[in-house]
Amino acid sequence: ILFLLLLVCMVIPVGGFALKNCHVSRNTALCHNEILNAVPQDVPKTVTSLDLSGNKLSRIRRADFSHVPHLIQLDLNRNYILQLDSFSFSNLTSLQKLNLNHNKLDKLDSNVFHGLWSLTELRIAHNKIKVVSSTSFQSLPSLRFLDISYNKLQNLTNANMILEQLPQLQEFLTNTSVQLHAVDLSLNPFQDFRITADVFPNLLRFSIGLNKRKPLKWDVKKTFLRRVSSLDISQLHLTLSDMRSLFQAVNQTLTLLRLNAMKQNPNKLINLSCSVPSMSTLQFRRNKLRRIEARLLELCTNVTKLDLADNDIQAISEDAFKCLLRLKTLTLSGNKLPFVPSATRNLPGRYKLDLKSNSINRLQCQDFANQTELRILYLQNNSISNLKDCVFEDLVRLKILKLQSNKIIKLNNAFKRHLPNLRFLYLSNNQLAMIEKEEFKGLRSLQNLSLHQNNLGDLNEMSFSGLKNLIHMQLKANNIQKKDLDSDAFNALVSLKLLDLSNNHVQYKSEHPCKAPFSHLSHLEDFIFSAQRFRLKSHLPARGNYYVDLQGNTFTCDCNNAQFLRWIKTSNQTQFYDAYNFLYRNPPSFKDKKLLNFDPSSCMVDTGFICFVSTTCSIVGLMLASLMFHFMRWQLVYSYYLFLAWLYDFRHQNKQSANQYDAFISYNNHDEPWVMDELLPKLEGEQGWRLCLHHQDFEPGKTSKIPFSTEPALLHLFSSFRLFDDQKDVLILIFLEEIPLNQLSPYHRMRRLLKRQTYLSWARAQNPQVFWEKLRRALQSGDDLDEGRFCPGLLQTP
Known part of the structure; x- marks a missing residue:
C-alpha cells in the first residue's frame, strides 16, 4: 500500500484506475479470497505474478491465461479445481512457479502442462490425485522442484518414465529419482514401506509420516538413507526396534531430526535420538512434556538447536540444559511457563531464545543476565504488563526483540540506555497510551519499530528522539490525532522510508493549506493514511500517488463525489485498492450500495452556476433599463407610439376605404x-x-x-x-x-x-x-x- 509523502496540503490532480476483483502492485496482481468462479480477464497483461488463491475456481480452461503471457509466478492454491484442460497453460512460456496445492484434482492427463518450458517449481500437494499420465510432465524440461505429497497415490508403476522426462529435477516430494536430493512421502496412505534396492544414492532429505493407528511395516535396505542429513518421522508409528535400526542407518550423516507428535515414550525417544552423534538439530514438538529435568537431555551434548515448542511445559529445572554446551537456539514457545526459566541463564553462548505464547507475566532484571551473545529474543503472546529499566541491560548484541500481543502499559525507560544494536522492535497489540520523552534514545541502530494496535496519543517532539536510523514505523490503529502530527514528533526520523498511520483519528477540518507534518522526512517513500476514524466531514490533504488505500472510510451518496468517481474510472495512473467494494453509508436509502454504481451524469447540471448567471443577467438588465429610462425616456415613448402606429397600419392595410381626394x-x-x-x-x-x-x-x-x-x-x-x-x-x-x-x-x-x-x-x-x-x-x-x-x-x- 503506497502513499507518497504529504509535503503540502494542496490538491494535485492525478489519474487512477481500479480492477473489479484484483489489486495490482508492482507487477503483482492480487486476486486472492475474492470468491471468483472464473479467471478475471481485466488483469493487465504486464503483470508477472498472479495470485488467485482462496477462490472458487473449479476448472481451468485453455484460454484462461492467454491475456497474461508474461507471468512468472501463478498461485492457484486453495480452490476447488477438479479439471485442468489440456494446453491450459500453453501460453505461459515464461512461467517459473506454479502452485496447485489444496485443490480437488484426481488425475493428471497428457499435455496438461504443455508449454511450461521455463517452469522450475510445481506444487500439486493436498489434492486427490490417483492417476498420473506417463506424459504429464514431458513439457517440463526445466523443472527442479516437484511436490506431489498428500495425495492418494498408491503406486507409481510408470515412475521411471515420468522421472526420465525431468532431467533437472532435484527435489521430488513423494517419490524417487536417481538424482533426487529430497523425498517427502508424508501423509500418504502407505501401509508397507519396502525398499530393497539402492535407489536413493543422492538422497539428503527424507520425510515420511501418517496418522494411522497401526504401525507401519518398515523394510528398508540399510544403505537407503546412508547420505540423509534431514529426517522427518513425525507421527510415524514405528516400533522402538525399527526406530533404532532407522537411526543406525543415518548415524553418520544425520544433522536434523524431527520427532513431532510421537506416540512413544518421550524420554526414550530423546535418548534414542541423541545417541546419533552427528545430530545437531532436534525438533520435539507436541509430545506432552510437562517438566524438563537434567537427565532428559544429558545425551544431547552435540545439539545446537533444540525445539521443544507446544509441549505444555510448566517447569524446567535449573540444571536442565547444563549438558547442552553447544546450544545456540532454544525454542520453548507454546508452553505454560509462568516466568523466564532460570535454566536459560546458564547458556552464555546462546544465539536465539524463543519464549513466545507462554504465561509469562513479568520480567525480572536477572532473567537475561550475562546473555551478551543473544541475538534474537521472542516474548510475544504472553501476559507481560510492565518493563523495568534493567531488564535488557546485558543484551548488548540483541538485534530482534518481539514483545507484541502482551499487556504492556508503560516502557519505564527500558529502551532509554540499553540495546545499542537492536534492529527490530515489535511492541504492537499492547496497551501503551503514550511515549515518554527520549523513551527510545538508546536504540540508535533500530530500523523497524512496530507500535500498531495500542492506545498511543499525546506525542511530543521528543517521543522518537534518537531513532535516526529508523526506516519502517507502524503506528496504525492507535489514538493519534492531528495535534500529534503537528507536535513535530516525527522530525527526528530523518531516515524513515515507510510510515503507517492508518486507522487513527486524524481529521482535517479545512481545505486550506496547513502545516506539513512530515516535511523533515526527506527519505519517506511509503505513507499509509487510510481509514481515519471520524464521523464528521473531513478534508484529507491530497497529492499525487500511485497506489491509494481508502478502505474503511465513510462515503456519502451526493454529487460531491462525482469528480472522485471520474478520477477512479477514467484515469490510469493511480490504483485505488478495493475500489469496487467501497460502500455508501449515507443517506439511509443508499446504505450498503456500492460507490462505483453511482451515475455521476446526474450531477452535470450545475444549479448554482445557472442561478448565478440568471441573477447577474437580471441585475445588469435592470441597470441598463434604469439608465435608458433616465437618459432616453422621451425617445422611448416616441418609439413606442411609433410602433403602435405601424402596428395599426399593418393590421388595417387591407381594410382601408377608398379615398375621397387624390x-x-x-x-x-x-x-x-x-x-x-x-x-x-x-x-x-x-x-x-x-x-x-x-x-x-x-x-x-x-x-x-x-x-x-x-x-x-x-x-x-x-x-x-x-x-x-x-x-x-x-x-x-x-x-x-x-x-x-x-x-x-x-x-x-x-x-x-x-x-x-x-x-x-x-x-x-x-x-x-x-x-x-x-x-x-x-x-x-x-x-x-x-x-x-x-x-x-x-x-x-x-
Whole structure:
C-alpha cells in the first residue's frame, strides 16, 4: 500500500484506475479470497505474478491465461479445481512457479502442462490425485522442484518414465529419482514401506509420516538413507526396534531430526535420538512434556538447536540444559511457563531464545543476565504488563526483540540506555497510551519499530528522539490525532522510508493549506493514511500517488463525489485498492450500495452556476433599463407610439376605404394666389385630379399624396412629422423659390431628407409644361415609390 509523502496540503490532480476483483502492485496482481468462479480477464497483461488463491475456481480452461503471457509466478492454491484442460497453460512460456496445492484434482492427463518450458517449481500437494499420465510432465524440461505429497497415490508403476522426462529435477516430494536430493512421502496412505534396492544414492532429505493407528511395516535396505542429513518421522508409528535400526542407518550423516507428535515414550525417544552423534538439530514438538529435568537431555551434548515448542511445559529445572554446551537456539514457545526459566541463564553462548505464547507475566532484571551473545529474543503472546529499566541491560548484541500481543502499559525507560544494536522492535497489540520523552534514545541502530494496535496519543517532539536510523514505523490503529502530527514528533526520523498511520483519528477540518507534518522526512517513500476514524466531514490533504488505500472510510451518496468517481474510472495512473467494494453509508436509502454504481451524469447540471448567471443577467438588465429610462425616456415613448402606429397600419392595410381626394394641398397664405391661379386649374381642370385644400374644404381623412408648397420659414415644422419617420413617399415638396443652403443647416434632418427624397422646384422651371408633367407623374406613383424612381436631376430640371 503506497502513499507518497504529504509535503503540502494542496490538491494535485492525478489519474487512477481500479480492477473489479484484483489489486495490482508492482507487477503483482492480487486476486486472492475474492470468491471468483472464473479467471478475471481485466488483469493487465504486464503483470508477472498472479495470485488467485482462496477462490472458487473449479476448472481451468485453455484460454484462461492467454491475456497474461508474461507471468512468472501463478498461485492457484486453495480452490476447488477438479479439471485442468489440456494446453491450459500453453501460453505461459515464461512461467517459473506454479502452485496447485489444496485443490480437488484426481488425475493428471497428457499435455496438461504443455508449454511450461521455463517452469522450475510445481506444487500439486493436498489434492486427490490417483492417476498420473506417463506424459504429464514431458513439457517440463526445466523443472527442479516437484511436490506431489498428500495425495492418494498408491503406486507409481510408470515412475521411471515420468522421472526420465525431468532431467533437472532435484527435489521430488513423494517419490524417487536417481538424482533426487529430497523425498517427502508424508501423509500418504502407505501401509508397507519396502525398499530393497539402492535407489536413493543422492538422497539428503527424507520425510515420511501418517496418522494411522497401526504401525507401519518398515523394510528398508540399510544403505537407503546412508547420505540423509534431514529426517522427518513425525507421527510415524514405528516400533522402538525399527526406530533404532532407522537411526543406525543415518548415524553418520544425520544433522536434523524431527520427532513431532510421537506416540512413544518421550524420554526414550530423546535418548534414542541423541545417541546419533552427528545430530545437531532436534525438533520435539507436541509430545506432552510437562517438566524438563537434567537427565532428559544429558545425551544431547552435540545439539545446537533444540525445539521443544507446544509441549505444555510448566517447569524446567535449573540444571536442565547444563549438558547442552553447544546450544545456540532454544525454542520453548507454546508452553505454560509462568516466568523466564532460570535454566536459560546458564547458556552464555546462546544465539536465539524463543519464549513466545507462554504465561509469562513479568520480567525480572536477572532473567537475561550475562546473555551478551543473544541475538534474537521472542516474548510475544504472553501476559507481560510492565518493563523495568534493567531488564535488557546485558543484551548488548540483541538485534530482534518481539514483545507484541502482551499487556504492556508503560516502557519505564527500558529502551532509554540499553540495546545499542537492536534492529527490530515489535511492541504492537499492547496497551501503551503514550511515549515518554527520549523513551527510545538508546536504540540508535533500530530500523523497524512496530507500535500498531495500542492506545498511543499525546506525542511530543521528543517521543522518537534518537531513532535516526529508523526506516519502517507502524503506528496504525492507535489514538493519534492531528495535534500529534503537528507536535513535530516525527522530525527526528530523518531516515524513515515507510510510515503507517492508518486507522487513527486524524481529521482535517479545512481545505486550506496547513502545516506539513512530515516535511523533515526527506527519505519517506511509503505513507499509509487510510481509514481515519471520524464521523464528521473531513478534508484529507491530497497529492499525487500511485497506489491509494481508502478502505474503511465513510462515503456519502451526493454529487460531491462525482469528480472522485471520474478520477477512479477514467484515469490510469493511480490504483485505488478495493475500489469496487467501497460502500455508501449515507443517506439511509443508499446504505450498503456500492460507490462505483453511482451515475455521476446526474450531477452535470450545475444549479448554482445557472442561478448565478440568471441573477447577474437580471441585475445588469435592470441597470441598463434604469439608465435608458433616465437618459432616453422621451425617445422611448416616441418609439413606442411609433410602433403602435405601424402596428395599426399593418393590421388595417387591407381594410382601408377608398379615398375621397387624390391629394391634400397644404400651403402658406402668401402662396394662395399661386395655388388658386396656377396649381388648382392645372391639376383639377386639365389633369382631372380631385384636390382637398386646407383653407377651403379640409376634412379629416387619409389621402394618398400631399402636394405641399412652402417657404423656408416653415421648413422646421416638418422635422418631427411622422410621415417622414415612416419613410413613405406620401409628400411631394414644391419649392416656389430657391432656398440657400445656409438656411437649411440648422435643420439637419430636413437637409438630409432633401438630399435623398424627390422634390419639385417651380423657381427653376423654365418650361412650365415640363413642371406640370413631372407633378402629374408624381401624383400617379404609388406608395411604394422608391427613392431612385425620380432622380433629383430630372425633377429639378429648370
